[in-house]
Amino acid sequence: MATTHTRSAARLMMAPSVILLLAWMIVPLCMTIYFSFLRYNLLMPGMEEFTGFLNYQFFLSDPAFFDALINTLLLVGGVLAITVIGGMAFALLLDQPIFGQGIVRILVIAPFFVMPTVSALVWKNMFMNPVNGLFAWIARSLGFAPVDFLAAIPLISVIIIVAWQWLPFATLIMLTALQSLDEEQKEAAEMDGAGFIPRFIYIVLPHMARAITVVILIETIFLLSVFAEILVTTNGGPGTESTNLTYLVYAQALLQFDIGGASAGGIVAVILANIVAIFLVRLIGKNLEA
């Protein structure tokens, strides 16, 4: 237990960094809110005027907005499902004593070190390209027509690319959790005649709950704002098939140079992200307590 004295000292010492952080976040946020009420297009100087909620009205009534919302949720959900299940599977496999374990582990973790733009480019040009890509070549040599991934199933393609990058992270966290599991517990259960599946459900899974929570919370924060992969591969298209909220705001700000509209979109995205965050913390954050 801290005394009153040490507590106030701690507050004093933390003050500068807290104030700096707040300023860092509050100034841009206030400017964004201010801009979101202005008619402010970079290409039309001298036209700035207060327009009330017009920007919000246009952003929320944009047919692309609803698509973007659904796509954002699908993207987060899809990647989470793949990485949590896949990460668990990889962690279980990597935990087995095999020859060359170290090298295999490094190979599995490697994608995490590749920059998002680079991996997206490699996937787009080397794997998913319907004329020159590896998948098309495999399909053709097996006698099938090649799939045009980025045009036919754009959102799924983006999910695959993003999941590939986040799988190592999930694997790593889950592997550490798995290794902290007491071997004696498992052995005891095994001697009592429990098979692999009951052992997994009643011993391993409860032990991993915290790791899974960490993976879901951290990944959700990053996945809500996936951008580079979409920009490099599909540009949000075809149509709005792979446009998420981040990309929609980008398009408003840097393709249409509509700062007012983009700010309104940004504020809407912040509000939605906070709703998701509250929901997540309430629902699964409990696991982190105690």
Added chain:
Amino acid sequence: MTLKSILLGAVSALALSGIASAETLTIATVNNGDMIRMQKLTDDFKTKNPGIDLEWVTLEENVLRQRVTTDIATKSGQYDIMTIGIYEAPIWGKQGWLAPLDTLAADKSYDADDLLPPIRSGLTVDGKLYAAPFYGESSMVMYRKDLFDKAGLKMPDAPTWDFIADAARKLTDKSSETYGICLRGKAGWGENMAFLTAASNSFGARWFDENWKPQFDQPEWKNTLDFYVKLMKDAGPPGASSNGFNENLALFQTGKCGMWIDATVAASFVTNPKESKVADQVGFALAPDNGLGKRGNWLWSWNLAIPAGSKKVEAAEKFIAWATSKDYLNLVAEKEGWANVPPGTRTSLYNNAEYTKAAPFAKMTLDSINSADPKQPTVKPVPYEGVQYVAIPEFQGIGTAVGQQFSAALAGQVTVDQALKNAQQLTEREMAKAGYPKK
């Protein structure tokens, strides 16, 4: 060390860097082949102008456009010279964002009268030149002579769309990965919409009527898009909805396209044996028409301009004069051969026998540029200028959003009718938001 001395030090450091950079020009440019070549040749400029140092910021087209536009609109002054398109030049000139190139236009040795008239007029507002063209282009048909011979076809100098469509279907042999025609499908106002807007002119379509009402609900646009989507489905490469200029260039150079309708600057790349497998088999023809009096070719140029309020106008003008002069053309010819000279800006180049001999595409390029008319681009009257774009500031955003819809139609995600309906709706929205029709 006291606070005062730290501050003094900082101030003097700033002052020093100010002095040192007085002679450094920061140039933003696009990563196209001709500009990269210019950077390699700058020693020539530096020996002629010892006081001026150059710093390059080379970016991909879309990124360049974003950086340059935000820089000039917020007046942050990062760049002393900007590479801008013929779309931006008149809009920015009118808004007072660019310094007029009066000295250059009056300079006899620079010879501004030698600039090709369609390009020069595109860069001029109220009689003042606001940017100097580095290279100019139109679009044309590039085709494989060997495939045409094999199919028993002969390409006319001025083909119709019907002939192109017919030939494309005959040339297609999907089992050997030969596709009759490669066209742009990647969304973007400078990507698929450049091609489709130019093509739609020859189908009699237009973006807006005289009262700025969007025209995507008219039959001419339906004809254009129907034709394009069907043709690409029958005779185009898979994945066409993500192909832009560079993707199509790669397909054509590796011998996978029978025809390609795109920028005339591509001609020197597809006929260069170092880069192209089909270099000796490429023929050229004018972009197709439908007998309505307008051809489906565009007009574009990349230009150098100086932001208004720049403190280095004099030095910047010297560089622009060097990079867009006749001497520069001679310099490139001497170092790299005549075929690699930046094309499409000067009449004298096309009167030069050495150039027309080295560049088999020269005549077709000039004819294509001269047949594009930005002042009267469509069959029906329009309130805007621009062949493959609409010269209003809002067009970048609208053009890209419409491009997304048309790219989705090409990918088969939506029908042609749905894509046109969406395009009409979103264009109406944006125009209403921007307050059109303006008086």
